[in-house]
Amino acid sequence: MRRLFPVPDQPASPASTEEPGAGAAGATGASRDREWSLAELAAAYAYPEDAHAGRVPWLRANMVSTLDGAAQHDGRSQPLSCAADMRIFGTLRALADVVVVGAETARREEYRPARARREFAAARAAAGQGPAPAIAVVSAGLDLDFSLPLFTSPAVRTLVLTGAAAPAGRVAAAERAGAAVVVAGDGGGVDPARAVRALAGLGHTRLLTEGGPRLLGQFVAAGVLDELCLTLAPMLTAGDAQRIAGGPSVEVPRRFALASLLEEDGFLFSRYRRP
């Protein structure tokens, strides 16, 4: 793994090789191709201070795309990923209070509870976080299998985000399984901006969404996406796979600014933030 942006602008010092997240000097050390520790990745992907301190929510998305824009292959994102992508995926989860995911992704990717990982335990405790992020499944119909470990045996209680008109029987089933149902919409669906506010109200300000495209498109359209961590996989798939964000297009394209770019084995790991 090496950093391509910010562009290194001064010679490496011995100390700089240890801290890729520490500005220009750190970027220099990080420009050498070498395996980054999880602590280094965590420093590079730290949430902004205001979100870290619980003052404002910060919604980050983590997605992977092929060169030709496919967000899945054979219905899953795993064929587009690689070992470094999975390390970043795990690090982003370890930094988050909650992982927000669309029901279709939870169903197709057979979501399980996030793991409490020893490597991140001390940092999470110091940051006032539980042992693992909660998973928050966004669903209108609640056609979810509530007998799965995602709902019955997570390290941290799973949330179900839905609208006020969600089927009462399914809400009761979710609650019986142990999930916390959070209403974030007046109709059947969730209002994306209200979902962010509701999660912040529960003390979750370090937000991570893992899509899928239909959910991410709504966060984009609502103007509540603060950051996109996008892995560009050096692959072409053709076909008619979804892009990383779907739904109705926004009136004016939303401009983001490049915050960092890492590379390993031809995969590019970009981080774009709302300016």
Ligand SMILES: NC(=O)c1ccc[n+]([C@@H]2O[C@H](COP(=O)([O-])OP(=O)(O)OC[C@H]3O[C@@H](n4cnc5c(N)ncnc54)[C@H](OP(=O)(O)O)[C@@H]3O)[C@@H](O)[C@H]2O)c1
């Ligand atoms: N490339 C990547 O990084 C990446 C990441 C994630 C997923 N994926 C892929 O994307 C595919 C799935 O994504 P998708 O876009 O089809 O689905 P999705 O966004 O994961 O989930 C769509 C479902 O979420 C619920 N939902 C979405 N918006 C809602 C709202 N405003 N209110 C209430 N519920 C809402 C609905 O669930 P109900 O039907 O239960 O009401 C809807 O059917 C899979 O193939 C997966 O592998 C790729």
